[in-house]
Amino acid sequence: MAENAEILQITTKDFFDKYFDVLMSIAGRTNTELLPENISSFEMLDNRYLLKIRRADMLVYCTGKAFSDCQNKTKKPYKTILVDCYLNDMTNLEVAKKVGYxxxxxxxxxxxxxxxxxxxxxxxxxxxxxxxxVRAKKAICESR
Structure with a gap:
């Protein structure tokens, strides 16, 4: 990518609603590979793969690392919320019950x-x- 190329700025909600599943498919990855307990064994694709596939893989990897790095405390169960909503395909109601809120x-x-x-x-x-x-940006009101 050229140094002066424009960076796509999207909301995090749009990232998950429109791009995440597509990127996972392009990279040939499964949700299980991005779980926090598995992200440390994630191996990036090498140069034998097309640049488009490697870039998708990099975005998927960054997503998994971001999930893994989020707080997971009793009053801030962010990792649980994100992993269950976006990797384990649980509904908001199911996750709310799980975290007890x-x-x-x-x-x-x-x-x-x-x-x-x-x-x-x-x-x-x-x-x-x-x-x-890509650069994710926070929307004023995001929900899924």
Whole structure:
């Protein structure tokens, strides 16, 4: 990618709603590979693969690292929320029950989780060998 190429800026909600599954397919990855307990054994694709596939793989890897780095405390169960919503395909109601919060409180926690994910994702994107292709940004109101 050229140094002066424009970086796509998308909201984290759009990233998950429109791009995440596509990137996973292009990279040939499964949700299991991105689980926090598995991300340390994630091996990036090598130069035998097309650049498009390697870039998708890099974005997928950064997503997994961002999930893994999010807080997972009793009052901030961000990692659990993100992993269960986006990797384990649980509904918001199922995750809210799992973490023990009401729907309204869960909505707030999910917004906070997405905000933390955004920061961590952008950190990992900046530390990759490819020029950043995507920069996530927080939306004023994100829900899924």
């Amino acid at each position: 009401s729907r309204s409180r869960f909505g707030t926690l999910k917004q906070e989780a997405l905000a933390e994910f955004t920061q961590r994702f952008n950190y990992w994107i900046q530390n990759q060998k490819f020029s950043p292709l």
